[in-house]
C-alpha cells in the first residue's frame with residue numbers, strides 16, 4: 335500500500351518512509367528500490383513503535399525537504415493503538431482475508447484511526463467478508479473514520495485514497 339501510494343503521489347508531495355519491524359529490513363529495501371528516502375527501525379522484539387524510536391528515525395531524514403513521512407508501525411492490531419508516536423494521521427489496513435470481525439476483537443485500533451483501508455478487495459469474491467457490516471460497526475464505533483476499499487494488486491480504489499491523503503497532507507503544509 336505504501337509503495338502504491340508513493341508512486342501515485344510522487345508528483346505532488348515530497349515523501350519519505352520510516353519502516354518499523356521486529357527484525358529484517360526487507361520493507362525498507364522495497365521503498366529504497368522506489369527511490370524514496372527510508373529509515374528502517376528494528377525493535378528487536380518490541381511489538382510497537384514508541385515516540386523515542388520514531389524521533390530517532392526522524393533524525394535520519396532531511397525533514398526540511400519533505401511534505402509527508404509515512405511511518406509503518408509493527409503489524410499487529412493491539413499495541414500500536416496504545417502508544418502515540420505523534421503522527422498527524424493514523425491509518426490502519428484491514429485485509430479481506432483477515433475477516434470482517436476484527437473490529438469486534440480489536441476495537442481500540444479502529445477507534446483511534448482517521449482512516450481504515452480495507453485492502454485486498456480482489457479477494458472479496460467467494461469470501462464471506464461483509465463490507466456493509468464492517469462499515470456499519472465502524473461508523474458506530476468511530477464516526478470520523480474514513481473508509482476506503484482498495485486493492486493494491488488491481489489498483490481499485492487507490493485514486494480515491496490518494497486524493498484524500500493528498501488533501502489532508504497538503505492542508506498541513508506551511509503556507
Ligand SMILES: Nc1nc2c(ncn2[C@@H]2O[C@H](COP(=O)(O)OP(=O)(O)OP(=O)(O)O)[C@@H](O)[C@H]2O)c(=O)[nH]1
Pocket residue numbers: 335361408409453454455456457484485486487488
Ligand atoms: N491479492 C492481493 N495481495 C496484496 C494486496 N496488497 C498487498 N498484497 C500482498 O500481500 C502480501 C503482504 O503484503 P505486505 O505489504 O508485506 O503486508 P504487511 O501487512 O505490510 O506485512 P508486515 O509489514 O509484515 O506487517 C504481499 O505479498 C503483497 O504483495 C492486494 O490488494 N491484493
Ligand SMILES: [Mg+2]
Pocket residue numbers: 361406
Ligand atoms: Mg509491511
